[in-house]
Amino acid sequence: MTIETTLKNLILQSFSSLYHEVLKPEDIKLELTNKDHIGDFTFVVFPFLRISKQKPEETATNIGNVVKSNCSDIASFNVIKGFLNFELSTGYWLNFLKQNIANGDFGKVTDGAGKKVMVEYSSPNTNKPLHLGHVRNNLLGFSVSQILKFAGYEVVKANLINDRGIHICKSMLAWQLYGNGETPESSGMKGDHLAGKYYVLFDQYYREEIKNLIDTGLTEEDAKKEAPLIKKAQEMLLKWEAGDTETIALWKTMNGWVYAGFEKTYNRMGVSFDNYYYESNTYLLGKDCVNEGLQKGVFVKDPDGSVWIDLTADGLDRKIVLRADGTSVYITQDIGTAQLKYDETKMDKSVYVVGNEQDYHFKVLKLILQKLGKPYSDGVYHLSYGMVDLPSGKMKSREGTVVDADELMEDMHATAKQITEELGKTEGFLESQLEVLYETIAMGALKYFLLKVDPVKRMLFNPEESIDFHGNTGPFIQYTHARICSILRNITTTPVVTTEANLHPAEQELLNTISLFPSKISDAAEEYNPALIANYMFETAKAFNRLYHDVSILGELDEQLKQNRLAICTITANTLKQGMNLLGIVVPERM
């Protein structure tokens, strides 16, 4: 039983003995004591004055007395107005330390035991390389997967690749027309960048054609439809759908280049997948579900043969789910893919990491699945995240303001190298070790920067200023870990904790922070929010740095105190390492 439930039970007990009132456990709320006051847990008595029929101070004092006399872990309590603050004993904290020092799994919870969750993220198009927006997506998806695993879930990471459609044909066509047989090998370009180059080229020539057509008197709308290039691209899509050998061969070749490129980017980012789904396989799915919906009366067929769902009663609109010619639309595919996922994995929950511009779409998807009575529908969760803006505004590929993922990582690496060298921290490292270190720091800075912000928020990325190495940053936490490691390198055995000893206030505060780790995991898993972990890591690192500054660890003369302090170092290092791992960030032992 945790100390929190013990306290709650005792508070319940005191209500019944003092005021003859039987309350339920969920009526009792325990909070962490505000930093400005003495104590660890606070019980607010204001809501219970009607029961006690006493003044707030009186009520709190009476309850405090009952609880304290029945719990040896409480050192003292104090009452300020209606706030009853309990202070835990030093012995309690040292016991906590003793029990968890050798526990490598400290922080793990069992919230998701026996449950399976699928996390779909990344989901790129194969016509251009990944950019900053994808980076946020990938890091969120990977981190959420890590967190859910740590919270006891069985996790399947999925990537649904958008590998077909008119946009893919655009790069293919442009390559055919202007490529002169260029390949990643011949050009030395990464495959995804090569495909992207031709996608951009298509757009250039296409816009030129539109302009010329407008000059001959066409409206812009007509010009966009009549331009020879777009017509050719549409022809190509038809050929692809008909299975034309030549087109399919080109498609396979170019997609192959792109996948090889993506793989490198994913590897460098440290993200990975268990299942891959390809739209070229799934874009025809969902029609069975449409029929099922028609039979159940969830969908209706219009006179022209198109199939619809009326969601006006749910505050949404009437949505098409199948065209009159029987072909699929976006939502049809997603219904089908959801079913496919369930057939394959029987997941309880299904998380989609997709930008917030699709909030509406996923609301519709979930609603449809619920109306179809799908067992997995309640577990559908859209992890919606805000756009990453630049100081100049939105990222726009046409204006060339897109921040490319590969370039970004390369720049970060260079910055990490420069700063490390400036600080003169390169001594004692081999050249090869330094390259690894720069990469670790660079990725730590980038990942932490993107993950520490609540996903729902839009965020600003300023290439010049944003990524810092001081304060609330990845490198700060990495540095803290490295500092601890340099202390722990001096010992060879696990420190022995003595529970009869004193604790320095900074030690107590750090232990207090560390003890919150499991509940932070539960919160982050429940809310699918890595930012909670990131900010918690910062709190932990700060608490350690304060301790590090205030007391000597290796220089402590009292052997028992020294052992306890080393134990605190051990559990802190472990917590930082585990927590950062949940963000996909590696913490170095030296830096």
Next chain:
RNA sequence: GGUCCGGUAGCUCAGUUGGAUAGAGCAACAGAUUUCUAAUCUGUGGGUCGGGGGUUCGAAUCCCUUCCGGAUCACCA
């Protein structure tokens, strides 16, 4: 126009789901180590929690209203 999301210090963000005097980092300024890594620590200044109502012992948090920014309401994906 309807719907959804956001608005907290000069900047970037927290705020434990209604609690105590609203917190961090950056930037600015002032300090700290003959010591286990100064990518550290301590302090100072900086606030109409977008505005206005309401609910109650108590509101950044809940309700109403209004302003600003963004998204979305495609037989595109």
